Amino acid sequence: MSNADKNRQLILDYFAAWSAGDVEKGESYYSDDFVSYQAGHSHMAGVFHGKQELHDRWIAPLIKMTDGRWHVSAAPDILLAGDDGIVVIVHETMEREGKGKITTDKLVVYTIRDDKITTCRMYDGDQGAIDDFWS
Template identity: 65%
Template structure:
């Protein structure tokens, strides 16, 4: 298996963990010096340094606001897989009290180093709708 195939498998395994609601396993894919970027203008937009930062300022409050109704719906659609990363379209469903359910297709660009996700850049297809949902 070449490096691009290994990276594709890693991302599919990563998404599988999230689709099962397994936060701990999902977060175990992140490198120690992991950095994530979320596009937009909502309270969840910005840059996150390290898994703990992303967990505390993005994952945990998102799960609390959705009361567990944030779901990765399917395996990612892999657009590009190379030796240093993977580009996917991810489909997520979110519900929260006082808001209509929203399904989003998100472009996510991952860089991978030493079999860990080093960076993650997330861009929702309808960023305005996502920003409205979270605000």
């Protein structure tokens, strides 16, 4: 199996965990030096150093604000799989009191090393709508 094929399977397993709502398993795919970048201008945007910071500043607040009504598709559209990373379109649906329901197709670029995700760069298809959803 090539590295590109391994990365494709890793990402499919990663999204299966998130789709099942298994936060702990989803977070287990991150390397110790993991860095995540979330585009936008809301309080949910920014750079997150380490899986704990991503959890504390992005994942936990997202789950709390949506009251658990955040769904990540288990089948991202894989645009490109290479030896050191993968590019996907992720389908997410979120619902929040006072904001209603929003669906987004998010472009995500992952760098992978030693079977762990080392960087994640997230770009929502309609960034303005997502920023408004979090305001």
